[in-house]
Amino acid sequence: xxxxxxxxxxxxxxxxxxxxxxxxxxxxxxxxxxxxxxxxxxxxxxxxxxxxxxxxxxxxxxxxxxxxxxxxxxxxxxxxxxxxxxxxxxxxxxxxxxxxxxxxxxxxxxxxxxxxxxxxxxxxxxxxxxxxxxxxxxxxxxxxxxxxxxxxxxxxxxxxxxxxxxxxxxxxxxxxxxxxxxxxxxxxxxxxxxxxxxxxxxxxxxxxxxxxxxxxxxxxxxxxxxxxxxxxxxxxxxxxxxxxxxxxxxxxxxxxxxxxxxxxxxxxxxxxxxxxxxxxxxxxxxxxxxxxxxx
Amino acid sequence: xxxxxxxxxxxxxxxxxxxxxxxxxxxxxxxxxxxxxxxxxxxxxxxxxxxxxxxxxxxxxxxxxxxxxxxxxxxxxxxxxxxxxxxxxxxxxxxxxxxxxxxxxxxxxxxxxxxxxxxxxxxxxxxxxxxxxxxxxxxxxxxxxxxxxxxxxxxxxxxxxxxxxxxxxxxxxxxxxxxxxxxxxxxxxxxxxxxxxxxxxxxxxxxxxxxxxxxxxxxxxxxxxxxxxxxxxxxxxxxxxxxxxxxxxxxxxxxxxxxxxxxxxxxxxxxxxxxxxxxxxxxxxxxxxxxxxxxxxxxxxxxxxxxxxxxxxxxxxxxxxxxxxxxxxxxxxxxxxxxxxxxxxxxxxxxxxxxxxxxxxxxxxxxxxxx
Numbered sequence: 001x002x003x004x005x006x007x008x009x010x011x012x013x014x015x016x017x018x019x020x021x022x023x024x025x026x027x028x029x030x031x032x033x034x035x036x037x038x039x040x041x042x043x044x045x046x047x048x049x050x051x052x053x054x055x056x057x058x059x060x061x062x063x064x065x066x067x068x069x070x071x072x073x074x075x076x077x078x079x080x081x082x083x084x085x086x087x088x089x090x091x092x093x094x095x096x097x098x099x100x101x102x103x104x105x106x107x108x109x110x111x112x113x114x115x116x117x118x119x120x121x122x123x124x125x126x127x128x129x130x131x132x133x134x135x136x137x138x139x140x141x142x143x144x145x146x147x148x149x150x151x152x153x154x155x156x157x158x159x160x161x162x163x164x165x166x167x168x169x170x171x172x173x174x175x176x177x178x179x180x181x182x183x184x185x186x187x188x189x190x191x192x193x194x195x196x197x198x199x200x201x202x203x204x205x206x207x208x209x210x211x212x213x214x215x216x217x218x219x220x221x222x223x224x225x226x227x228x229x230x231x232x233x234x235x236x237x238x239x240x241x242x243x244x245x246x247x248x249x250x251x252x253x254x255x256x257x258x259x260x261x262x263x264x265x266x267x268x269x270x271x272x273x274x275x276x277x278x279x280x281x282x283x284x285x286x287x288x289x290x291x292x293x294x295x
Numbered sequence: 296x297x298x299x300x301x302x303x304x305x306x307x308x309x310x311x312x313x314x315x316x317x318x319x320x321x322x323x324x325x326x327x328x329x330x331x332x333x334x335x336x337x338x339x340x341x342x343x344x345x346x347x348x349x350x351x352x353x354x355x356x357x358x359x360x361x362x363x364x365x366x367x368x369x370x371x372x373x374x375x376x377x378x379x380x381x382x383x384x385x386x387x388x389x390x391x392x393x394x395x396x397x398x399x400x401x402x403x404x405x406x407x408x409x410x411x412x413x414x415x416x417x418x419x420x421x422x423x424x425x426x427x428x429x430x431x432x433x434x435x436x437x438x439x440x441x442x443x444x445x446x447x448x449x450x451x452x453x454x455x456x457x458x459x460x461x462x463x464x465x466x467x468x469x470x471x472x473x474x475x476x477x478x479x480x481x482x483x484x485x486x487x488x489x490x491x492x493x494x495x496x497x498x499x500x501x502x503x504x505x506x507x508x509x510x511x512x513x514x515x516x517x518x519x520x521x522x523x524x525x526x527x528x529x530x531x532x533x534x535x536x537x538x539x540x541x542x543x544x545x546x547x548x549x550x551x552x553x554x555x556x557x558x559x560x561x562x563x564x565x566x567x568x569x570x571x572x573x574x575x576x577x578x579x580x581x582x583x584x585x586x587x588x589x590x591x592x593x594x595x596x597x598x599x600x601x602x603x604x605x606x607x608x609x610x611x612x613x614x615x616x617x618x619x620x621x622x623x624x625x626x627x628x629x630x631x632x633x634x635x636x637x638x639x640x641x642x643x644x645x646x647x648x649x650x651x652x653x654x655x656x657x658x659x660x661x662x663x664x665x666x
Contacts, residue, residue, distance in 0.1 A: 189348050190381035194442070195369040195398035204394070208385035 036267035053268035074225035076161035089176030107170035119234035156245035179213035297449035304354035329497030337506035374443035540581040554620035582652030588628035594645040
């Protein structure tokens, strides 16, 4: 009896995870791969079409619009957000900044709010005529206060990027702060004595020191940006904005699968997105040479 | 020409703590000066003020006759070796060595030549393409030295550069650094808490305590003529015995009463001190190095102390004997091991007045005899 207990005990301990993973993780994943080979109309009617969903996707102009929009958002987010996050982190890492903990909290605080609340807030801020942004632009630069941010095709993406900036800059700043604090202070002293100025110190000590975190944040932000859905959905609704200017890949997936009822096609979109993100991450890691160095 | 001078230098931190008090210290061109003292004594702060990593609260710091208080570290042309070595972890050994030259914007060809030259001198050539993470402690230490040497600085500063090495390597690097300094002839200021390093490496040694410079002198002078009980106890290993003593009036020369026994100091001719009666009156403390305890047979009856052995440590040919004197005072003696002593044994030890140190109530040594 004790022998049997000893043999079965490990499996019993593992069971809760394994079972829930199989049911809620593995099964849906496999099922969605299979689903992507079918045309479906609602949960019942299914018709096997092989790779047709994928072939169709490659010629679907709406899908490419979604890819373009999503890529724009990702680029805008990464290129604007991360330098800003790093800049804030550098500032708030300095010991001579008064009340730096207060500032750290303020910049991080958007993350403490629900996304729905943030979206509501920005609907007010971005509103034409009475919105805070238009009022500010009018007061500062004399621009017209009638700009319709969320219903002008060319302004939808900039608006989304701006909201994402507000939401996530402080969050990424925390990653950078942690990384900066891990850089050995004596290296800066050594660099000072070796004749390095501020810029040279940033280039030769700070950047290499935070490199692993930097790469991590870039990859994570890119992946996150490609999965953009809630923000666009909350600000633009199902409509995906004027001229589909706010149509993102996941939004397109949602429209096909849950509004149009073709879960098969939606699954194909999902898997294509997953492949794209995987490829992108691999390219980024390749460019930065991660994993090749001994240290 | 790069003599360094501190003139009445003070360092007070914003929280009011004064790390360095009224420091006056001159370091000659080409000299190897070691600053030594227990942690928190102000030696590292002094070094960092010299490097420009700490501001100077008041007083003047002169390098080659010029006041450099407000000069940026870069402009002082000083090289420093840190305790942690502070090597740039992502750069190769070569990249590390070349870095100061690159920052000085020297032509690429010269950067390379000079880096290779220094690498050759420190036997780092086979390691040039490695990163610091793959080097041993001793190799890292040498890279740090190379990075300092390559610039041809006016002075080297070293902040406990050997404390991260194991004992054997430390002895080896100690000799290497001293030899290197002699070869390059560059003014060097070396901070350590290890008095053995201080005594073996420095042309002169500056002893610090609580932010105050106690004494600066050659190792031999520090050892033979410490100015106070702190220096006497700090320099020399094992530490000097410091025992309460008082002078007793007696005919035929000064007599000290130590642990209830009387030690005749002779007629003022046998000690290293200028023993007038008035001076002897002020004596409150007797210093005796463990190795200066002599065979009782060699001295007269009036120069012996008696005690019970509490503990012995065998050191090979010698033994450390911890002796409890008649009044319970602990005396450490380094004796020959030809007769091993046992705990509890009653023995006598001899005192040679010529090897005694005598201190006054404020801790200062009595005036030493000239010559």
